[in-house]
Amino acid sequence: MQLSLGPVLYNWAPERWRDFYFRIADEAPVDTVVIGEIVCSKRSPFIAPHLPAVVERLRAAGKQVLLGSLILTSLPRERRQMAELVNTAELLVEVNDLTCLKPLVGRSHAIGPFINIYNEASAAFHAQRGATRLCLPPELPMSSIAAIAAALPSVLIDIFAFGRVPLAISARCYHARLHKLTKDNCQFVCERDPDGLMLKTLDGADFLTVNGVQTLSSTCANLLGDADALREAGVGSFRLSPQDCDMVGVISIFRAVLDGREDAESGTRRLAQLYPDVHFSNGFLHGVAGFLSVAPDARTNQRPGFREPIKPHML
């Protein structure tokens, strides 16, 4: 089982972004690293000066480097950015929106988790056009993952296995809205929340996190306990999504568990130390609500942070 590191989804300071990848290059046992600003095109200019050095350092360390495309492309400027990405990239592009697919047809490329692949037919559609790796949507249950992997044995299937789960993208920026700013004059307030802005229910239960135009889960995906079943199903890679914590440590834990040097329980305990105060979840994989944590054997649902739902008849 390989490991891939997803792109940093948050607005980190450019030097911090660069140094994060330098450390990944030097220390992290990860096979593939996806880089680039995929959430908000306004942030792209900040990391651009550091991209060449980061790519070089990662490649020198033997990592495969993919360039991620924007999740939502609508402005002319964004379309030009995407055209440039696919036309000049000597790196494999990970496509997150069909906008940039046309020029890539017939060329080897990767499909990111923001492309809707829910079944073996749409997976085959992309494979026939040159997709060699598919990072499937985090919403997919195990049965769908297994069916897709079985239909496409020559395509690397990558599964979102760690990190707050991206759930929605919008044209509107919620960080700007919260700060009573317009999107065009946002003052990049999202940089104040390098791990996303926690959104709670009126009862105070953790619910979601806001990252500019993106909405993610409050829980953190953790598929360590499902690794054997996923490997059995034909999954070839685990996707780990950077959070504001020791990601080299996180990657090392996944490597240890996948290599059989540590059991999933112990790995999860150590993950909780590296990334504290967050609930882990794997509900999507088990076909239940995504925020839930399902024990691989016991199938008992743990509902973090609040009470059982109240039924209307109890009023």
Add this chain to the structure above:
Amino acid sequence: MELICPAGTPAALKTAIDAGADAIYCGFNDETNARNFPGLNFSRAELSDAIALAHRRGVKVLVAINTFPRAGAVSLWHRAIDDAVAAKADALILADVGLLEYAARRHPAQRLHVSVQAAAANADAIAFYAETFGARRVVLPRVLSVAEIAGIVREITCETEVFVFGGLCVMAEGRCSLSSYATGQSPNMQGVCSPASHVAYEQENGRTKSRLGGFTINSFEIGEAAGYPTLCKGRFTTKHGTGYIFEDPVSLDAATLLAGLRDAGVTALKIEGRQRGRAYVEGVVRHFRQALNALDSGLPIDAGQLMPFTEGQATTVGAYRKTWR
């Protein structure tokens, strides 16, 4: 511009025809369409009869098969396509690339529309669907301004259809897993968002709380109308305070923008609400028919009459005027 109207039942379809629809969109009563609600939608026989009736009245029927097929069960969606074609649907509204490919190959003469759920938000993405599958029309996501729509129309070869009234997705459609995060059921997979089966109302400390999947989505004074807990339209708390973080509970009403949409080159105007009753269909369709007649005659458009049909009795022109940009 064509007026495209929703029908969740054969009765609503007749109502929409009488109220002045140019075309009706509807779906089968299963998980193949994105309004898969109990008691809603059409059996095979109902759809055949409805299309025959509509055609006798000179009205088109567009069949939405716009969820993403479940892996291992794709044949269910293929059958929906075959049956809709056999029933003489005027167009199929599809979102999944596998289904678009199947329909284009199996039924090359069938007119195909790209569903809003496909989230084709710019000219490049639209061109991809038009060229790859021969799609004749794209339903534009509700993330674009009128000026942006005009720019897109200038660049593409296929027709455009835009939403002008009804429930408003805050997030890019077809790319949202918020509902399944809280409930296990999503628009893309099961054809439902914030499903009623997971909704609960509870009275607590003199307030009514609306919950979805156990999460409190909003809270109301006793006696105040407790709105439906659509996830993205709830009130939540951050370190900056409490409020409608994503969107206030409002409905889209673009009646005042019809001239702009016409000048932008839009082909068809769509009313959301296959889950709504006949009174809604009758009122909203008739209003937009009158508005389009007024537009054609150069008369002013009577706006703001549809408040009773809106969510929270409030409307917005949504992304069409990006006041938040």
